[in-house]
Amino acid sequence: AQKITQTQPGMFVQEKEAVTLDCTYDTSDPSYGLFWYKQPSSGEMIFLIYQGSYDQQNATEGRYSLNFQKARKSANLVISASQLGDSAMYFCAMRELTGSYQLTFGKGTKLSVIP
């Protein structure tokens, strides 16, 4: 069974600084995808970044990068140059790429950006 662990319930970061949000996962399937979503107080789930288990390079999308360490089963999200608008809940999720395509989510990390 899949499992996602986010050990940081809350994080603070100074505006313009970088921050790393931790995510570890567990799966027996060699083929999987890892996702990060942002959820502002409005409740919508905003897709940020994706990493496939066979991708050779770490994924990057603008200010977001994913530090993928396959042997350690970790997929940490790095946000560079934090902005006040980055304050939100962040969820790590995983989907096995064979069989069902459902996402399994971690409990989330609440990020607060301090001016």
Added chain:
Amino acid sequence: SAVISQKPSRDICQRGTSLTIQCQVDSQVTMMFWYRQQPGQSLTLIATANQGSEATYESGFVIDKFPISRPNLTFSTLTVSNMSPEDSSIYLCSVGGTSGTKEQFFGPGTRLTVL
């Protein structure tokens, strides 16, 4: 990326009543999912909506409580039946592609409060 809309965006309902939530996608998609997010919690998959067949429900969710329709490849509905205050949650529709694709997007959510 797919554009997903949900109706209603929020509602306040009385105990014992039912609410039907609509999910519309701007393109044909194979997989549609319904998730629930209880207050302060992560997302939990309710069911996978299959076009032309019955939905596939996750453990703890039953068709009598959460009937789902999927009449075509762009539309689905979720009904929350015989509501109680414990059903107060955000309900999110999600669409995903086929194996190997990274698309996994969410609608804006329906924020339900049951009194």
